[in-house]
Structures are given as C-alpha cells and as structure tokens.
Amino acid sequence: MAYASDAPKDGFRPSMLIYDTRYRGYTIQFIVLLLFALFVAWLLNNTLENLAAKGRTFNFGFLWSRAGYDIEQTLVPYTNDNSHFRAWMVGLANTLAVAIPGCILATIVGVIVGVLRLSKNWLIARLMTVYVEIFRNIPLLLWILMIFVPMRELTYEPRDFRVTDEMIAAGQEPAASMWFNDSVAISTRGINAPLPLFDRPLGSLNLGGVSVNLTFLAALVIVLGSVWVNRQIRARAQRVQESTGVRPTTWWQSVLVLTLPFIAFLLATGFHLEYPTLTRFNFSGGILLQHSYTALLIALVLYTGAFIAEIVRGGILAISRGQTEASYALGLRPGRTMSLVILPQALRVIIPPLISQFLNLTKNTSLGIAVSYLDLRGTLGGITLNQTGRELECMLLMMLNYLILSLMISSVANIYNRSIQLKER
Amino acid sequence: MKTSVFLGTIAASALLAGAASAQATLEAVKARGELICGSNTGLTGFGAPDANGEWKGFDVSLCRALAAAVLGDATKVQFVPTTGETRFTSLASGEVDVLIRNSTWTFTRDTELAFDFVSVNYYDGQGFMVKKDLGVSSAKELDGATVCIQTGTTTELNLADFFKANNMSYTPVNVADDSEAAAQYLAGACDTYTTDASGLAASRATMADAANHIILPEIISKEPLGPVVRHGDNNWGDIVRWTQYALVMAEELGITAANVEEVAASTTNPEVRRLLGLEGDMGVKIGLDNDFAKRAIMAGGNYGEIFEANIGSSTPIGLARGLNALWTQGGLQYAPPFR
Secondary structure, three states: OOOOOOOOOOOOOOOHHHHOHHHHHHHHHHHHHHHHHHHHHHHHHHHHHHHHHOOOOOOOHHHHOEOOOOOOOOOOOOOOOOEHHHHHHHHHHHHHHHHHHHHHHHHHHHHHHHHHHOOOOHHHHHHHHHHHHHHHOOOHHHHHHHHHHHHHHOOEOHHHHOOOHHHHHHOOOOOOOOEOOOOEEEEOOEEEEOEEEEOOOOOEEEEOOEEEEHHHHHHHHHHHHHHHHHHHHHHHHHHHHHHHOOOOOOHHHHHHHHHHHHHHHHHHOOEEEEOOEEOOOOEEOOEEEEHHHHHHHHHHHHHHHHHHHHHHHHHHHOOOHHHHHHHHHOOOOHHHHHHHHHHHHHHHHHHHHHHHHHHHHHHHHHHHHHHOOOOHHHHHHHHHHHHHOOHHHHHHHHHHHHHHHHHHHHHHHHHHHHHHOOOOO | OHHHHHHHHHHHHHHOOOOOOHHHHHHHHHHHOOEEEEEEOOEOOOEEEOOOOOEEOHHHHHHHHHHHHHHOOOOOEEEEEEOOOOHHHHHHOOOOOEEOOOOEOOHHHHOOOOEEEOOOOEEEOEEEEEEHHHOOOOHHHOOOEEEEEEOOOHHHHHHHHHHHHOOOOEEEEEEOOHHHHHHHHHHOOOOEEEEEHHHHHHHHHOOOOHHHEEEOOOOOOOEEEOOEEEOOOHHHHHHHHHHHHHHHHHHHOOOOOOOHHHHHHHOOOHHHHHHOOOOOOHHHHOOOOOOHHHHHHHHHOOHHHHHHHHOOOOOOOOOOOHHHOEHHHOOOEOOOOOO
8 A cells, every 4th residue: 555655854965955945045155155265266366476477576574674764743753764564553653643533523523513403593503504514525635635735825934933133133023923922833834832741750661562651651540540539529428418418518629639639740740841942944842733634633523523413413313302302391401401311312323323434534544645644554555665665565454454443443332332222121 | 545546456467367478568569559658747847748738858758759669650658647656556567568757776676676677868866955045055954854755766765864874853744746745845844855856957947936946966866767667578678778778879879850861861880870770670679670769769859859858958947968968978878889
C-alpha cells in the first residue's frame, strides 16, 4: 500500500540556495559581497601596478624626514627641523582649533536664532529669517572670503601704527592706533592681543610626547573646585530653607569662594599680561590671531549656525502645542516654558541632525586653504604632499584623519544623545 | 573641494589601466591632434592668457614650438593651468603631456617623484620684493618680517634655509598661487613677497604702482626652471629636450623666424643644414619628420627672440638676459651639438 510520502526532511541541499526563498537572500548577498571585494581588489591591484609602472613606491617613511617648511600658526611646538609627522600634528591642532570652538559657537548661535525665529516679535522673527536664508543659500567659501578680504583690506599695516619723533614734533597722529589702552592692535596681519603669562609657572608634565601645562591644569582644578564648594553652600542654604523656611544669606560666601582662591592662585604664580609692542616689521609679544583663523571661524559659525537654527526650530515645532499650553496652565512664564519644558523635549529631535552639522563644520574647516590657513589640508594634504610627492599616502592619511575625527565627534555626541533619549521603563 | 580633485586624479590614474603606458605619449599626442601643456595659472610674461584669451608668454612659446615640431601647427595646444600644488599631480596622472611652468629642477623631483627635467629654459634664483617705503635695502635686514610665500614650491624651503642660515626669524603666510600672493602682499598682509626673481619681475609688471616696489639684490637660491615630463617615456623626453635645444641652437646660428626659409634655401653650413633637416635624419630618429626644428623656429622665433618678445628688456617685465644669455656671450644657455 502506498503511504503518503513524508514531508521533506529539514536537511539542507545546495539547490535550496537558489530555489528556497529562505536561503536565496543569503546567496544574493554573498555574490554581491564577493563582487564588491573583487572590485576593491581590482582597484587596489590596478593602483599598485600603475604606481610600479611609474616607478613609484608606496610607503610612509617620508613622515619621519625633515619637513623644512614653516607654519604661521603653531599650537604644537614646531620648527622647520621637525618631521613631516610633526607638521601633520600642527595641522591637526590647527584644524581642531577651528572645529571645537566652531561647534560650540555654532550651537549657541543656532539655538538662539532658532528660538528667536519663532518669536512673536515680527521684527526679530523676520530678521532671523533673513539671516538664516542668506547664510544657508550662499556657498561657505564665498562667506569665508567675504569676511576675510575686508579684514585684510580695510585695516592698517603695522608700520602705520608707528609714532616717530618727527611726527610728535610735527604734531601728527599715526594713521592707526591700538585699542583698549594700547593693548589690542588690529592690523592687516591679524589681531594682536595681550597674552597671560606667569612669572612662576608650575611647569609642564610630559605624558608620552604630549606635554600638559600644569599651570593651566591647576587653574582649571581651582575653578572647578570653587564652583563645587559654591554648590555645596547653596545646597546647604536650600536645606536650611526647607527645614526652617528662612534662607540664610550666602551671597558673600559665594563671592569669596568663587574669587579668592583664583586671585590667590594668580598672585602665587605671578600672573601678568604681556602686551604686544611694535617692532621693526610687526607687533611682537602677546597673542596673534591671524585674520585667516578669525575669518574661517566666523564664517563657519555663522554658516553652520544657520543650519542649526533650522534644526532647532524644527525640533521646537515638533513638540505639540499642548505641552506649551499645559505649561502655561501651571503658571510657567514663556521663558521658563521654553527652557524647562519645550527645549528638553525638543533636544531628542534636535540632537541627531545636530551631530551631522558638527561633522559638516569639522570637515568644512578644510576650506581654510582659501585664506591661507594651514590646517590638516594645508600641511599634510598641501605642503607635505607637494614637497614629498606622496599624493596617495598623504590623501589616505588625510581621509583617515578626517574619518577618525568625525567618528570621534559622532560617538561622543551619540553618548549624549542616548542620555537624553526618552527612557522607557 | 581640492581634495576631490586630487582623489579624482588618483582614481583616474588608477582606472586608466596603463592607458598612458611608457612609450605612448607621442602616439597619444598625434592621435589626439593636440598637445596638452601644463601651464601657469597666470604669470604675465611666462604663461598667461592675454586680453583675447590667447595664451602668451615665454613658457607658452615653448609649448607652441613643441606643438609645431610634433603636430606641424603651433596653435594645436591646449593649456591646462596648474598651481604650484597641483602641477606635479597633473603631470603624474597623465592629465598633461608636458609641464612647462617655471618648475625648478631638483633631485627629489627628478628621482623620487619620477619626473624628468629635460632641459633648462630659464636659469633663475629666488629673490625678495618689498615696498620702497619700507626702507629695506637688503634681504639680511628682514629679521622679524612677515613673508608671503607660495606653498608647494622650492622657494618655501629655500626661505626657511635662508633665514636659518642668517639667524633671523620670520612669519610665513603660505599662499596657494602667484596672484593671491601678490594680492596679500599689496594689501600689506606681509612685508615681503618671495619667489623666483623672474616671477617677482612679472608680478611687479602687473602692479598699478610698479615703481613703488623694489626687488632686493640678494638671490638666495639656484632655480633652474625647465620643461618636465614623466619618467619612462624617454622618446618623448628627447623630443621636448631637442625642441628646446633647437631654439637655442637657432639663436647661436643666427636663424630667426623671419629668415629661416631664406637660410634653409641658401645655406651651405653643415650644422645649419642638419638642424633644419636638409641633411641627415635627426627628426626621424626621434619619431618626427626632419624639419621639426624648422617648424619649431618658425612658430615663435629662436630662444633669444622668444625671450625678448615676452620678458626681455623692451617688455614691461624688463628682465636682462643675464645667466640666460648664450654661452658665447657669457651666459649658461648651451645646446649640445646636433649631430
């Protein structure tokens, strides 16, 4: 007698890779992956073959040879005797010197403008709209040049600040003079400002190639310590108020705690300001903020700020009107409603697109080349690349560098993002 | 922005699977019917478009002579403007056939960068330009000055060496190209602008107040400038080299654009006959025809004529022949014998 045949066993047969929908997906993915890997291998092989055909090698040894060129702004100690690697680090520091303050300032500008754009004040709201539309719709490069060129063209050369004996005798005034009681000079070269110095610095600590300025560290610890003590004082006052109903007067304690240790620190380390003075060609002493740096920073902040403003506005509009009304019903004023109720909720919508604006800003610092700002692109991807002729190596290093920077920014921002996400319990 | 250009060239050089392989430049130029010449972005006198958009200049004339020699038509040249930063990448990737753009012959460029500097068409040296009213008369007085400098050049390295050797300090302003450097200098963003002395003279000629700028007497480096080709295609290198030498030779032999036909018809001098292709098979040996040198001379004249027409003392740039006079007149321009 015939038995109905069993249902097919759950064994695996190779033909199932094609005919079984459960496995077909894997097959296709595998084939695509294979083709992609082959394509990448072909590209790599082709590059290496062509390099060999041109008699070029591929190695990173050039990073340790003498750079031989000078850089205007060096946040990391550097002379032309240092290696190309060091020059790269100088460039990286210059990139970060724009990117970090840029992200912070752009956020501040963006939040303020975003909120103001929703203002009921017709004039303010329209002004903010004009700002956002102008900056969003004109290329960043033009903004950088637009800010840089007037700074260079409309200022005076350092020698125009000079006062000679003949001029005093003739009762003439120099063409230009310094600001703020002869402490700040704005010339064609940049902005010279006083530099804080310490007669008795605490020295610095060398941690594997990275030197940490102990004076700065100590100042930071003292400030943070004062703030912490101040919070303890206020917390105590709060407890006293809650138990007795009378809040003790603490403002003088706060003032003392916040200022005294810092002043004592400044006195102990011999704090003073070094003022810029005019020498034969330039102002020397003090800090020089190049116009290229200032222009790049301002342009990036205003440009990215316009995008952030739109993100903030969108985030606020995403919070239902009921929240505001409920807040008003509880008696909160509009300002408190915004800062305590709306913004904290809007952050959840704002943060993810904000991260990509930070990434954009960081990558856009490479436009500094247009105003001769030597960042990562100017040093490693510009002069080093040209002097050594290692296009491929320099470009790969630079891409890797920007990639790592961007990944670091997004991972930090993602940690923050998770901390403000809606907690589902 | 620039990054994508570089990546593009890298990707392109990777993808052009050996299309521009070793011996092929001459065939490629002939097949294309056009020579692609890497030129300056605009250095008056050496290589810049004039008011009608036509490229003119000392380096440009060599490109035209080369086109005349190879293709028989001096107008069949496409000029690709390159900056100090992009020039070598353009050449290495095969974007241009030859780079004739005030490029200094150095060891590293000749060896490690895998190029060949086939000859020297201008012997130059690095100088400094300052405004007259700055009151500086020597480069040794520039301690503490701010210096505008073009990035990616040999001058950048010479500058660092010069100041170090003289125990002076300076602040560099690293600028991407000549015109921007001149703009920075004029605006007063730097006290002095340094590049090859010929480049300074050329920049000065374009300034509205040219008389207010002086070039300091110190020449701080040797800058032999010449046409550059890629390593590996020796035949193409020979063509560029001997076209340049043919122009120098023509000056030595007194052959000009005006009299070349006449000389060719009447001459009995064997050296002239070899140069003009009336005797022997010089041209055929490098893959051209025998009157390649004659065509090159007809394109813009001999070396001396090109010099005088573009940068000589009668032009606004006003450079003296100096080191670039013929060897018979105390200069360094010396063509090996055509035989």
